[in-house]
Amino acid sequence: MDAKTQAWLDQEDARVAGVIREWGWAITYVGGEECSYPGCDNPPGDDPPFAYTTGLFGMGHPELLVFGLSPHDSAGLLNTLGDRIREGEALLPGMMIRVGEWPHQVIPEEVPNPGDIVFEANRFYRRPSEASVPLLQLSYDDEEGRFPWDPGHSSPEMQPRPGTFQA
Numbered sequence: 001m002d003a004k005t006q007a008w009l010d011q012e013d014a015r016v017a018g019v020i021r022e023w024g025w026a027i028t029y030v031g032g033e034e035c036s037y038p039g040c041d042n043p044p045g046d047d048p049p050f051a052y053t054t055g056l057f058g059m060g061h062p063e064l065l066v067f068g069l070s071p072h073d074s075a076g077l078l079n080t081l082g083d084r085i086r087e088g089e090a091l092l093p094g095m096m097i098r099v100g101e102w103p104h105q106v107i108p109e110e111v112p113n114p115g116d117i118v119f120e121a122n123r124f125y126r127r128p129s130e131a132s133v134p135l136l137q138l139s140y141d142d143e144e145g146r147f148p149w150d151p152g153h154s155s156p157e158m159q160p161r162p163g164t165f166q167a
Contacts, residue, residue: 025055062134068158
């Protein structure tokens with residue numbers, strides 16, 4: 001690894017640690033129109049954007065992952081659920097969750113390959129990918145109440161099924 005990339009990673013590690021100290025968790029957003037690391041010259045890919053938490057594992061809970069939302073909507077969902085976890089709620093695979101005024105229902109699903117996705121969380125907890133922090137994918141319904149696994153879902157490609165995605 002070159003010195004410029006290592007310096008960026010060191011600064012990013014310090015930023016993430018500071019955010020977790022202040023708020024309890026940090027959110028990493030991947031995808032969209034731009035990349036933020038040194039030397040990144042890749043155009044946006046075909047994969048949907050995603051966001052995940054780092055810090056909930058330190059509270060004894062799996063980290064959370066969501067696909068296909070804007071940075072603002074991802075942060076709203078992850079922060080709301082992070083607050084609920086901090087207050088003692090446990091999100092379990094398969095449970096139906098309502099999130100405030102957000103018009104969608106959410107079902108957490110266990111992710112079998114978290115080490116292929118949550119690089120920043122594993123870096124923070126100093127865990128190799130094969131011993132990754134656990135991860136729950138937050139799958140949400142479309143305007144008609146259909147989930148990505150249901151026939152007729154409006155855009156299932158925006159929410160890959162757990163285990164089928166690698167960052």
